[in-house]
Amino acid sequence: MTSSSSARRRLLCGPEDPFVLYLQRQHVSNNIWAGVPSEDVRCRRYEGIIWDVPIHPRVLAVIDEMGFGGMLRCGQPKDNDHHLITALIERWRPVTHTFHFPVGEATVTLEDVEVLWGLKVDGDALTGYIPTKDVNYWKTISLDFLGFIPDAVDLKEMNWKQTSLSNQLRIELSNDHDQYIYVQRARVYCLLLLGGLLIPNASGNKIPFFYLQFFMDVERCASYSWGGATLAYLYHNLCEAALAKRTDVRGALTLLQLWAWERIPIIRPKMLNPVPIDYVPCAVA
Incomplete structure (x- = not known):
């Protein structure tokens, strides 16, 4: 040519x-x-050893109460398809927050977030701030609500290294602890899910201290719109990537990939060992 x-x-x-x-x-x-x-974008995510270690039933019960049980039961996500994510970003329009396909416009909705990951989409908005940068305050808060004190580097940067949180999951729990011990472990799981898959930062290995404020009260935690915050953060990062402002893309890209597989069946990978699902009509008494 x-x-x-x-x-x-x-x-x-x-x-x-x-x-x-x-x-x-x-x-x-x-x-x-x-x-x-x-070039393909680089997808940021981190889940550590969440699905590699056994989870105590009492810890899982608390995670269910906090609103993250459905996501945890989805199992370890598949590797991100960087080619697919890049292709979707190239069709993302920041003005309308939709993908422009030959067949029309489409986008990830709150319903998709709730159906695919089981996250709550109605409820209180997820807003917060860093109350203080006092090291002693965060030592006390982390010890009281997570059961350990952050490393000196973490205290300096006001971020937990995700590996320090993951290491807490290696400590085996027995059946005779007080309830607060299981609640502490549940908070560690939720922090890893939030900072590693739902709202990961650019480093891919750090979780801000101020995220802990959303998990202090278990009942209050369940009232937040986790799905709404996840979708808003995904939209923002798709816009940044579509306008060539970044090549390290953050946000719930695993969710985006699941959405693409669900909505575009022709690109969906075939399951080697599909799990049979017994369907029962809703009208059956």
Whole structure:
């Protein structure tokens, strides 16, 4: 193919009216239409050894009460398909928060979050702040609510290393502890799920101290819209990536991949050992 024919082919790509798509000059798809090669994004996530160690039934009961039991029972997520995530980002439009497919627009909804991961989507908004940077305060809070004191480096950066949280899961629990011990362990699990899969940061290995404030009260924890916060954070990071502001993409990309498999069956991987599901009509008494 000659250079002139390649240029004509590129001119045929993209929108008929370039003024319809807002921010198109900054969008990653603009490079594709210009013939500039693109690289796959890097997906940030961390779950440590959550699914590698046995979980005590009393700990799981507390996690259910806090609203994360459904997600935990989904099992360890599959590896992220970087090619798929990159392709979805290239079709993401920040103005409408939708993917532009040849068949029309589509997006991840609150219903998808609730159905796929079992997270609560109604309830109180998830907002918070760092109450203080006093080291002694965080030593006391972490010891009282998690059962251990953070390392000196963690206290300096106001972030737990996720490995320090994961190491707590290796400590085996017996059946004769006081209830607060099981609640402490449940908070560790929830922090890892929140900071590792739902709202991971750019480092992929740190969880801010202020996340703990949402897990101090078990009943209060269950009242938050965890699904709403997860979806909002995913939207924000898809917008950042679509406008080429970052190549290390954060957010619930595992959820996005599950959504793509569910909504686009042609790309769904085949299950080697499918689990049979017994369906019973709802009208059966």
